[in-house]
Amino acid sequence: MLSKVMESKIMRALVEFDMIQDGDKILIGLSGGKDSQALTYALATMQKILARKFSLIALTIDPNFDENFQYNAAKLTEFCKVLDIEHIIEGVDIAGAIQSANKNPCFTCAYFRRAAINRVANKIGANKVAYAHHLDDAVETFMMSLLSSGQLTTFQPKTFLSRSNITVIRPLIYLREFEIKSFVRKNNFEVLKSPCPIDGTTNRQTVKNLIINLGKTFPDLFDHLTAALRKNSVVELWDAPKNRQQMREIYYSYVHKN
Numbered sequence: 364m365l366s367k368v369m370e371s372k373i374m375r376a377l378v379e380f381d382m383i384q385d386g387d388k389i390l391i392g393l394s395g396g397k398d399s400q401a402l403t404y405a406l407a408t409m410q411k412i413l414a415r416k417f418s419l420i421a422l423t424i425d426p427n428f429d430e431n432f433q434y435n436a437a438k439l440t441e442f443c444k445v446l447d448i449e450h451i452i453e454g455v456d457i458a459g460a461i462q463s464a465n466k467n468p469c470f471t472c473a474y475f476r477r478a479a480i481n482r483v484a485n486k487i488g489a490n491k492v493a494y495a496h497h498l499d500d501a502v503e504t505f506m507m508s509l510l511s512s513g514q515l516t517t518f519q520p521k522t523f524l525s526r527s528n529i530t531v532i533r534p535l536i537y538l539r540e541f542e543i544k545s546f547v548r549k550n551n552f553e554v555l556k557s558p559c560p561i562d563g564t565t566n567r568q569t570v571k572n573l574i575i576n577l578g579k580t581f582p583d584l585f586d587h588l589t590a591a592l593r594k595n596s597v598v599e600l601w602d603a604p605k606n607r608q609q610m611r612e613i614y615y616s617y618v619h620k621n
Contacts, residue, residue, distance in 0.1 A: 365408050369546060372537040373405055380521040382532040387417035390489040392480055395439050395555030397547045398495035402535055407446040420449045422483055424476050426457035429558035438553060455479045469565055481527040496533045499540040502588045506570050517592055
């Protein structure tokens with residue numbers, strides 16, 4: 364059962380970003396981890412109490428990482444059955460793609476996983492895809508972007524993908540990870556271990572640990588990073604770099620007398 368706090372935070376996300384409309388067919392990304400199970404349960408609960416009517420289907424991607432996948436997938440099918448949600452399993456050779464691609468494995472995995480989810484969504488006529496990203500994910504993505512590319516950016520709570528004509532929604536965006544862990548534990552969900560061969564050693568895990576450690580020195584760090592996600596948080600930053608033509612004109616004014 365959703366706590367009042369969880370229900371309130373999910374409602375805030377749904378209302379603030381207007382995530383769900385009447386007649387929506389929402390495909391849920393269900394990996395079997397704590398976050399995706401919490402999302403599936405939460406949307407099934409909200410479906411019963413909201414005035415807007417929408418349908419739900421859960422999708423699990425088999426990335427060919429784990430030979431026990433079928434056994435675990437059967438558990439997720441039973442989980443969805445209890446919630447009266449159809450469950451689809453789609454095989455994608457992500458393991459093979461990672462071996463053949465000369466790129467970051469996390470990037471390759473995410474790319475092929477998203478492509479498969481969007482493809483299935485189009486196939487079944489779903490107009491929205493729901494992911495289980497929470498507030499910690501958003502803050503970590505913000506920090507990863509800053510550290511790896513020098514950009515202040517993170518994913519959006521709601522995003523329209525024009526190429527696939529699908530809207531991505533993240534209803535758990537205001538929930539902290541510890542809240543989800545507590546919810547899953549209290550409701551005795553059987554959380555499936557991630558089949559990812561580098562789970563726990565990724566750049567995201569490094570940034571997660573960094574935020575935790577910095578938080579010991581700066582207790583308000585997470586709240587401040589959360590505030591920095593908003594567009595109106597920018598108070599004073601340098602102007603964007605000038606192009607070569609602009610620089611040339613100013614340069615000549617320095618080196619040539621009138």
